[in-house]
Amino acid sequence: MAHRILSLLLFASIVSAAPKSSLRVKTNGQNVEHALNRLTFGPRPGDAELVRKMGLNEWIELQLHPERIAENPQLAEKLAPLKTLESREYKAFPKDDESKRAIRQMVVELTQAKLYRAVLSERQLEEVLVDFWFNHFNVFLEKGAVRWLATSYERDAIRPHVLGKFEDLVKATAQHPAMLFYLDNWQSVSPEFGERLNRARKGKARVKGINENYARELMELHTLGVDGGYTQKDVEEVARVFTGWSMGRPQQGGGFRFVVMAHDKGDKTVLGQKIRAGGMEEGLQVIHLLATHPSTARHISLKLAQRFVSDTPPEELVEQMANTFTQTGGDIRAVLRTLFASRHFWSPEVQRAKMKSPLEMVASTLRGTEAELRNPLLVARALEQMGQPLYRKQEPTGYDNTSAEWLNSAGLLARMNFAVALSENKLMGVRIDTARYAETAKQMGGPEFQKR
Amino acid sequence: MLNRRVLLQNGALSLFGLGITPSWLTRAVGAPSATGGKKILVVVFQRGAADGLNMVVPYGEKAYYQSRPNLALAQPGKEKGVLDLDGFFGLHPALAPLSPIFADKKLAFVHASGSPAYTRSHFDAQDYMESGTPGVKSTRDGWLNRALPEDAKASPVQAVGLGPVLPRALAGSRSAVALNSVREFQLRDHMAAKEYERRYGKSVDAALQEASKETFAAIEILESVRRAGYQPANGVQYPKGKLGRSMEQIAQLIKGNVGLEVAFADMGGWDHHVNQELLLDRQLKEFGAALAAFYQDLGPRMEQVVLVTMSEFGRTVRENGTRGTDHGHANVMMLMGANVSGGKVHGRWPGLERDQLHEGRDLAVTTDFREVLGAVLQAHSGQTDLARVFPGYSYQGAMRRLLV
Numbered sequence: 001m002a003h004r005i006l007s008l009l010l011f012a013s014i015v016s017a018a019p020k021s022s023l024r025v026k027t028n029g030q031n032v033e034h035a036l037n038r039l040t041f042g043p044r045p046g047d048a049e050l051v052r053k054m055g056l057n058e059w060i061e062l063q064l065h066p067e068r069i070a071e072n073p074q075l076a077e078k079l080a081p082l083k084t085l086e087s088r089e090y091k092a093f094p095k096d097d098e099s100k101r102a103i104r105q106m107v108v109e110l111t112q113a114k115l116y117r118a119v120l121s122e123r124q125l126e127e128v129l130v131d132f133w134f135n136h137f138n139v140f141l142e143k144g145a146v147r148w149l150a151t152s153y154e155r156d157a158i159r160p161h162v163l164g165k166f167e168d169l170v171k172a173t174a175q176h177p178a179m180l181f182y183l184d185n186w187q188s189v190s191p192e193f194g195e196r197l198n199r200a201r202k203g204k205a206r207v208k209g210i211n212e213n214y215a216r217e218l219m220e221l222h223t224l225g226v227d228g229g230y231t232q233k234d235v236e237e238v239a240r241v242f243t244g245w246s247m248g249r250p251q252q253g254g255g256f257r258f259v260v261m262a263h264d265k266g267d268k269t270v271l272g273q274k275i276r277a278g279g280m281e282e283g284l285q286v287i288h289l290l291a292t293h294p295s296t297a298r299h300i301s302l303k304l305a306q307r308f309v310s311d312t313p314p315e316e317l318v319e320q321m322a323n324t325f326t327q328t329g330g331d332i333r334a335v336l337r338t339l340f341a342s343r344h345f346w347s348p349e350v351q352r353a354k355m356k357s358p359l360e361m362v363a364s365t366l367r368g369t370e371a372e373l374r375n376p377l378l379v380a381r382a383l384e385q386m387g388q389p390l391y392r393k394q395e396p397t398g399y400d401n402t403s404a405e406w407l408n409s410a411g412l413l414a415r416m417n418f419a420v421a422l423s424e425n426k427l428m429g430v431r432i433d434t435a436r437y438a439e440t441a442k443q444m445g446g447p448e449f450q451k452r
Numbered sequence: 453m454l455n456r457r458v459l460l461q462n463g464a465l466s467l468f469g470l471g472i473t474p475s476w477l478t479r480a481v482g483a484p485s486a487t488g489g490k491k492i493l494v495v496v497f498q499r500g501a502a503d504g505l506n507m508v509v510p511y512g513e514k515a516y517y518q519s520r521p522n523l524a525l526a527q528p529g530k531e532k533g534v535l536d537l538d539g540f541f542g543l544h545p546a547l548a549p550l551s552p553i554f555a556d557k558k559l560a561f562v563h564a565s566g567s568p569a570y571t572r573s574h575f576d577a578q579d580y581m582e583s584g585t586p587g588v589k590s591t592r593d594g595w596l597n598r599a600l601p602e603d604a605k606a607s608p609v610q611a612v613g614l615g616p617v618l619p620r621a622l623a624g625s626r627s628a629v630a631l632n633s634v635r636e637f638q639l640r641d642h643m644a645a646k647e648y649e650r651r652y653g654k655s656v657d658a659a660l661q662e663a664s665k666e667t668f669a670a671i672e673i674l675e676s677v678r679r680a681g682y683q684p685a686n687g688v689q690y691p692k693g694k695l696g697r698s699m700e701q702i703a704q705l706i707k708g709n710v711g712l713e714v715a716f717a718d719m720g721g722w723d724h725h726v727n728q729e730l731l732l733d734r735q736l737k738e739f740g741a742a743l744a745a746f747y748q749d750l751g752p753r754m755e756q757v758v759l760v761t762m763s764e765f766g767r768t769v770r771e772n773g774t775r776g777t778d779h780g781h782a783n784v785m786m787l788m789g790a791n792v793s794g795g796k797v798h799g800r801w802p803g804l805e806r807d808q809l810h811e812g813r814d815l816a817v818t819t820d821f822r823e824v825l826g827a828v829l830q831a832h833s834g835q836t837d838l839a840r841v842f843p844g845y846s847y848q849g850a851m852r853r854l855l856v
Binding site: 387395404410450 | 575583590617618632639640645651652655659
């Protein structure tokens with residue numbers, strides 16, 4: 001009950017601050033439910049009523065401006081003890097036991113925070129988008145230094161830009177040591193520099209010279225898309241552009257560093273455009289070129305539409321979103337506003353048509369039963385069983401945004417077992433009021449609740 | 453997928469649970485018959501880069517002893533010496549349980565095999581080996597998933613990865629199940645199970661309905677296996693530890709005739725930069741014992757099985773300054789099965805002299821791992837579309853003689 005009063009209070013303070021919206025959507029029960037399903041990690045009891053009171057358009061506009069939403073004090077209370085969330089350590093840890101513990105603590109707290117925020121935050125759309133963009137610019141926690149860089153990666157490279165300019169996201173991820181390490185660009189050096197290094201390193205592992213991994217994924221996954229109209233030659237040229245985009249030696253404190261000596265000194269040509277030799281400036285120029293490219297506008301619009309609308313969004317919608325993207329220089333908030341204003345988003349056919357990811361399923365279950373989240377780590381284990389270990393998607397592709405990604409036996413079984421255990425308060429780390437929610441929790445293992 | 457309604461209406465599963473297998477069910481799920489049962493491929497991944505040079509030791513090479521003054525294993529017949537395989541290679545003594553299988557010609561090695569990718573990152577190298585596309589990071593699915601037959605009647609447990617999360621190698625569009633253990637794969641609340649089954653069966657979402665059918669069929673099949681209990685044959689005891697447990701479960705599934713075609717298990721802890729001697733000895737004891745137990749437990753059922761082992765890369769030829777080895781290049785793969793051309797160390801040996809080494813320090817790769825896997829898939833699993841399994845790779849057939 002305390003939760004409900006609290007959220008009522010929060011909403012009351014929000015209503016007065018609610019901005020006028022340019023959206024024109026009818027505030028009816030079906031639309032409210034749909035919006036809550038898509039813009040949040042699932043409605044809590046009473047949420048629908050509050051949105052109706054505020055007006056659907058105003059509520060959406062507010063979610064698009066998370067800085068105007070008073071945050072849930074319960075969340076602040078949960079996050080306060082998680083000190084490593086604020087850690088600015090980029091440096092490598094020595095291989096001793098104390099460091100191992102420190103790194104483990106970072107991983108633990110990052111995981112805890114993710115679940116606390118998904119369940120408790122009032123800025124739900126922002127959390128949904130942090131999840132979406134992290135997945136789009138995926139890094140894998142188990143790859144070496146990423147273990148202690150992921151906290152900063154999410155906090156500094158992803159979170160500040162989730163509703164901002166797409167180009168800023170590309171730039172921030174390109175320069176973050178987590179991405180530089182994950183896709184190997186930190187060791188990509190011009191062939192000449194590689195030769196020099198190798199002469200000095202007789203008998204030791206050789207430096208390879210150019211590494212194309214980041215250049216390829218930057219175009220294929222992060223910006224243009226696989227059919228975005230680039231060639232192998234473009235991959236090679238972009239790889240040359242990003243030679244020297246590196247990180248300080250881990251022992252010396254990490255962090256992004258442009259190593260002039262390692263940079264390829266020649267002119268380059270990317271997508272038919274000449275990039276004059278210009279050191280680090282070349283990379284920024286290429287990021288701008290890629291981030292504002294029409295193929296990128298389409299690719300990003302399609303991915304967002306797949307997340308928010310349907311596995312196969314109508315061409316007309318993707319085109320409208322891509323137009324907004326281009327007109328606004330890649331303003332994500334504007335693109336989303338176009339999406340939410342579209343009749344395709346509200347079409348009855350797409351409502352309840354998306355399979356929830358395990359994170360969405362678990363968070364919506366906990367929100368829907370007003371569960372008290374005592375130990376998120378144990379809940380994270382359930383996510384593992386469902387096939388979504390947090391921060392541990394190995395491939396740079398991230399998870400697919402379509403339903404098929406989650407239709408598998410072990411995953412469905414884990415979802416049902418999760419719901420049953422929750423309904424009987426047998427799930428470690430979580431408590432619900434069984435008198436009120438046992439039956440609801442059990443229902444949540446059923447087919448309807450796997451969809452949003 | 454398996455037609456579960458037929459199974460249930462005939463009450464077959466209850467019989468099945470008692471070890472009585474009706475003939476039509478035999479056909480459906482591929483238990484052994486006069487013509488031999490469905491072929492089963494078992495893949496064991498040694499995560500962390502096992503030291504192949506100290507597993508299958510080139511004791512005939514002077515350079516081996518020069519490069520590893522502290523870590524080299526003695527020649528056969530000497531104290532703590534290797535077990536001779538062919539007059540040039542010898543087996544680490546901790547792998548002794550495997551040597552009778554080698555003598556019996558059911559066990560073979562392919563030395564100097566591996567991935568052509570130059571990376572020395574565990575993560576990248578495993579990723580490449582499991583996707584089956586060295587050098588390409590954005591491959592979504594794994595080679596083992598692509599190797600699965602396109603068969604609408606396949607069992608819901610045709611492909612199983614032992615562990616909580618489906619391994620990268622098994623990820624993909626064809627149905628594959630992550631199985632922590634046969635015991636855990638169940639809905640603990642039977643009332644709820646019935647209710648869920650009814651509701652999912654009526655789901656308006658066709659894909660979800662279909663997936664749930666597979667889920668409940670898998671639950672049911674594994675329940676029959678579980679209820680039958682399991683006692684390894686021939687008094688075999690699996691060693692303690694993750695690999696032993698995994699191998700026992702795979703044997704249980706094979707003998708439970710559930711339609712298994714592919715199984716994947718892994719064992720970590722091979723990354724021995726420091727004090728390798730003791731650590732490797734312990735690892736190999738578990739590794740050898742688990743695989744030997746599996747072989748003996750299956751007995752005649754090994755006719756159906758080929759087991760392949762792999763590791764993301766090998767280790768440096770030279771030992772390092774801390775009595776360990778660092779990340780290298782080529783490694784050794786192992787094949788076990790009744791139809792393996794065993795008792796041999798296959799592959800072209802590139803030598804360990806300085807000028808024979810990859811980048812002057814590592815064992816060179818002379819056999820691409822996809823040649824080994826391709827040969828097994830073609831000859832054993834009947835998978836002929838290797839261009840699909842290994843996109844971008846032109847299969848040479850270099851290891852065609854690996855299977856008889």
